[in-house]
Amino acid sequence: MREIKLSQSEPKRKLLDAAEQLFAERGFEAVSVRDVTQLAKANVAAVNYHFGSREGMIALVISRYVTPIHEERIARLDALEKKWPGKVVPLEELIDAFVRPLAGTVRKSDLSEQLFCKLVGRIFSLQGEALPPAVEEQMKVSIDRFMKAFAKALPTVPSEELIWRTHFMAGGVIHMLLNQEMLHRLSGGASGTPTMEGILARFIRFAAAGLREGVEVEPTPKKGPQATFDF
Amino acid sequence: MREIKLSQSEPKRKLLDAAEQLFAERGFEAVSVRDVTQLAKANVAAVNYHFGSREGMIALVISRYVTPIHEERIARLDALEKKWPGKVVPLEELIDAFVRPLAGTVRKSDLSEQLFCKLVGRIFSLQGEALPPAVEEQMKVSIDRFMKAFAKALPTVPSEELIWRTHFMAGGVIHMLLNQEMLHRLSGGASGTPTMEGILARFIRFAAAGLREGVEVEPTPKKGPQATFDF
DNA sequence: GTTTGATTGAATCATCCGTTTGACAGCTGG
DNA sequence: CCAGCTGTCAAACGGATGATTCAATCAAAC
Structure with a gap:
């Protein structure tokens, strides 16, 4: 009977996307909560509401x-x-x-x-x-x-x-x-x-x-450079 | 614009030493001028007086x-x-x-x-x-x-x-x-x-x-444009 | 002894930071 | 209808930051 919300709410996902982009461009330390919320067009409080804290948001991005x-x-x-x-x-x-x-x-x-x-x-x-x-x-x-x-x-x-x-x-x-x-x-x-x-x-x-520096190579027939996919 | 003296004075060297130590331990971004001046037992204004700005101090540490x-x-x-x-x-x-x-x-x-x-x-x-x-x-x-x-x-x-x-x-x-x-x-x-x-x-x-991976066999000298990059 | 220029010191400024608050809207189940 | 929950919002809080001001200090030059 109880309905479980599986889907990420829209603003939360937008926050994560914005955070990912900014973290990638500038690094974790150089991005403020306000930078993220501004890019995501959300309110400043949204980060603390959805992730508890700035660190929580970073941890989520990292673990994901x-x-x-x-x-x-x-x-x-x-x-x-x-x-x-x-x-x-x-x-x-x-x-x-x-x-x-x-x-x-x-x-x-x-x-x-x-x-x-x-x-x-x-x-x-x-x-x-x-x-x-x-x-x-x-x-x-x-x-x-x-x-x-x-x-x-x-x-x-x-x-x-x-x-x-x-x-x-x-x-x-x-x-x-x-x-x-x-x-x-x-x-x-x-x-x-x-x-x-x-x-x-x-x-x-x-x-x-x-x-494998220094290991003796057995007469195993070595192929040339491989750039193959396994799957 | 404040003039920056170049001669090494005693407090200036102490500032640089403190900055080096803190930068090494925590990284550049995680160290404030107050951290440096506190460790060097100098005044907060000393950094801006001697190095012009926080960035100037960092640049000096790096170049040294x-x-x-x-x-x-x-x-x-x-x-x-x-x-x-x-x-x-x-x-x-x-x-x-x-x-x-x-x-x-x-x-x-x-x-x-x-x-x-x-x-x-x-x-x-x-x-x-x-x-x-x-x-x-x-x-x-x-x-x-x-x-x-x-x-x-x-x-x-x-x-x-x-x-x-x-x-x-x-x-x-x-x-x-x-x-x-x-x-x-x-x-x-x-x-x-x-x-x-x-x-x-x-x-x-x-x-x-x-x-030198792959060198020892068949020397095929190849010439190409040289490139530089940061390291 | 006075002047001068270089330093230092304490206080202050403006800004940014992460976080919290409280009000408000939208919805849902009873 | 109205409680109750959820999400959003503007506003503000307390704190830290880099930079600046201005008076006080001090050593050497005159």
Whole structure:
């Protein structure tokens, strides 16, 4: 009998959209409640009414981005381990599963691809400073699963070394997400394929080479650069 | 318009020291002039008197960090090119010359090593948002020189590819500088050598492998337009 | 000793911030 | 009809911020 409202009320969604856009453009700290409500054409009190506080709104924006990314990471990793039963998942495919969800595969809002990436980069560069506990927990879970997968794919790399290398890799993605626009602009026509797909392919090759530095390559027939989709 | 004196007076230096420490700990945006003057035990007006404005103080802090780093980068690159006259400078030595100045070789203040690195990371993650023009120019100069050196060391890597790879590398350093403390904490005893020297050695191996991914076979020298970008 | 210019100090300004309030409208179920 | 809930709104509150004012201080030059 009791009716449950599932749909987001219209102004609340407009607030979230405005907040996402402004956060992506300027960063969390540089956006005021009044900026958001002005862009959303809502009243100043709307933020505190709908989200409790400014921090609540930020936490909601963050979790709405991180959760789908986390779930897709896990799903892709599950799919990979099912695809290579018992065997070792190829490193490039692991990196792909780890990185691609950050690059806009899961689109929740109607932000442009660049703004989406920028916001994701900002979120993941926070690194436990002001992250909601639930979000931090999700991050830890994915990191843990992928670290184990990386360790299995690179059994000859000492675990301490692997920690640092994945750390460097993470920094590379975040920096790429945050500054791809600037790189496109400054490099003029020299940055080649400006599509996210091309950037991802480049990054995966770079990160894979760095991660497996020093491991002896068995006579496994290596194919050329792969920029393939799995699904 | 108030005249700004250039000579270092005692309270001015104390202001800069306090500002450096707070900026490193909390970030530029999260520090008010009152925080700085309180820590420096100076009057609130001192900031505006000595630096013209809060932004002027920030710009001075930034340039006092970036300029020595830039100069040492250039000096190390000059030394390398003199050490290998006519020859190709080994990639690892180039990366070392590029990265080591960021890690505290040049110490201007009495900040702890971690705070120094964190501040450097914060500065270089600004990426042309609020950087003083002179500082941005210095960055462009070093990037340009090192990009040419990298291109010479890796003649078979297409220039577009090289731009992206150096970009990934830059992200790795910045992330490492900003979050090394967190990594130490999260990895517990698993992160092995926590010394900056050890981290640098790890990073150089990682970055070198990523930069020269795919080189050893079939040298196809390619020439393309060179590009500069912030780092 | 007086003058002068550079600093410092306390108070104040105007503005912005996040949040709260209370009034008001629209709707719903009784 | 009217209670009661929900959402919106203008207005205001208390606080923090960067900047400014103006008198007081102080050391050196004259």
